[in-house]
Amino acid sequence: MSAIHSISRRGFVAVLSGFVSAIVLSVGAYAADPVKIGLVAALSGQSAKSGEAITRGLTVAIEEINSKGGVLGGRKIELIRRDDESNPAKGQIAARELIFKEKVAVFFGGLDSPVSLAIVPVANKAKVPFIGVWAAATPITRNGANPNYVFRVSAVDAIVDRALMQYAKKTYSTKKAGLILINNPWGESNEKGLKAASKIENVEIVGIEKFESKDVDVVPQLLRLKKAGADTLFLVANAAPGAQMMKSLGRMGWDVPVVSHWGISGGRFPELAGNMAEKVHFVQTYSFFGEQNEVGKKLLKRLIDKYDDIKGPEDVIPPVGVANAYDAMHLVAMAIDKAGSTDGDAIRKALTEIGPYNGLIKNYDKPFTDDNHDALSHNDYVMVRYYGNQIKAVK
Numbered sequence: 001m002s003a004i005h006s007i008s009r010r011g012f013v014a015v016l017s018g019f020v021s022a023i024v025l026s027v028g029a030y031a032a033d034p035v036k037i038g039l040v041a042a043l044s045g046q047s048a049k050s051g052e053a054i055t056r057g058l059t060v061a062i063e064e065i066n067s068k069g070g071v072l073g074g075r076k077i078e079l080i081r082r083d084d085e086s087n088p089a090k091g092q093i094a095a096r097e098l099i100f101k102e103k104v105a106v107f108f109g110g111l112d113s114p115v116s117l118a119i120v121p122v123a124n125k126a127k128v129p130f131i132g133v134w135a136a137a138t139p140i141t142r143n144g145a146n147p148n149y150v151f152r153v154s155a156v157d158a159i160v161d162r163a164l165m166q167y168a169k170k171t172y173s174t175k176k177a178g179l180i181l182i183n184n185p186w187g188e189s190n191e192k193g194l195k196a197a198s199k200i201e202n203v204e205i206v207g208i209e210k211f212e213s214k215d216v217d218v219v220p221q222l223l224r225l226k227k228a229g230a231d232t233l234f235l236v237a238n239a240a241p242g243a244q245m246m247k248s249l250g251r252m253g254w255d256v257p258v259v260s261h262w263g264i265s266g267g268r269f270p271e272l273a274g275n276m277a278e279k280v281h282f283v284q285t286y287s288f289f290g291e292q293n294e295v296g297k298k299l300l301k302r303l304i305d306k307y308d309d310i311k312g313p314e315d316v317i318p319p320v321g322v323a324n325a326y327d328a329m330h331l332v333a334m335a336i337d338k339a340g341s342t343d344g345d346a347i348r349k350a351l352t353e354i355g356p357y358n359g360l361i362k363n364y365d366k367p368f369t370d371d372n373h374d375a376l377s378h379n380d381y382v383m384v385r386y387y388g389n390q391i392k393a394v395k
Helices: 002-032 048-067 088-101 113-126 157-172 185-201 219-227 239-252 269-279 294-306 319-339 344-351
Strands: 035-041 077-083 106-109 130-132 150-152 176-182 204-211 232-236 258-260 280-284 382-387 390-393
Touching: 035 048, 035 088, 035 319, 048 077, 048 294, 048 319, 077 088, 088 106, 088 113, 106 113, 106 319, 113 130, 113 150, 113 185, 157 185, 157 232, 157 258, 157 280, 176 185, 176 219, 185 204, 185 232, 204 219, 204 239, 219 239, 232 239, 239 258, 239 269, 269 280, 269 382, 294 319, 319 344
Parallel strands: 035 077, 035 106, 106 130, 130 150, 176 204, 176 232, 232 258, 258 280
Antiparallel strands: 280 382, 382 390
16 A cells, blocks of 8 residues: 555656646746737738838837847747738728737827828727837827827828928928828828918918829819919829829929929839939938938948848838838837836837937937827928938938
8 A cells, every 4th residue: 555655646746746846847838928009000002011121120129129038037029910902991901800800008100191091990999009110200109099009100291281381481481382192091180280280380381282192193273273373283193193193293394493292202103103203302311321320320230231122221121111111110019128028008008108218300308298299290200302212311
């Protein structure tokens, strides 16, 4: 009986030891599970360059974060992408898939404001933070939700429009503005912003014209603006329709200054617009040309080392997608660590508490607050133009 008892005891200890080991291994595996981060952006079509730029900015930032141990005490970050094809309905589907199937902790948005505006209610209802890194429509972050799970490291139409109006007035002595806007919610957002800015800057808006994304002839709208006496045109459109507008302007032979929002930098604008591309001055949040801060020097080197098609600053196209996404990813990682979990509400609260962070675009003190979910201001914009295929600051 004693021997049998001894064997039974040894067997019990062995089983218990195996059980404990299994628990330890299970806990270890759980702790090592990656933190999933999503991206919904244009990865195909005319605006695919924007999605690729955002992807590169996020990817380099994630590699930096993971090389230092990841987040939450050792969990690596994993990026999962979905193509919205610049289509709001497909953007919503992609967002739901990332939230409910992939279980992302946070997800980022792309170039198109109509797509981001469609995603906003999905993110707020699911209580998963949604970070804009390009789309600039004012209502994306200022959406009336409480609590609001939408944040942005990007331009804001209401602020950009004031900056564009000030730039035109200073550079071209603009007195009579003609607005040529894409006919969608992004165009509507900028129509409101430009109207408000014109009153502040004492510039008369003599005409407002809309055009569709597939229009190949915008001459009728431009003729009306010319007849109204516009001395400067304010363009709001993405690359392909923006190029058609500029080609129409070229066919008319109308030599008028064009000041644009940054949608034209998200695709093949110089290829599509030809020599008319260089006539447009537009806004960005960052340029890799000129003297770089320490973060800029390191990032440019990493981009050159990682991507065969990047030989220098002229190849980081479009720069705004890379820059905004890079800073935003680092800020999100800080928030996840501060939250201590991947819970959406905890991350939302943590985003309003992080800082300071020495970033690429600027040194962020307190990037977000309860009342302001936009990390960038009018002080963070730079005016640029195309020189061939290169985006450089206006000389």
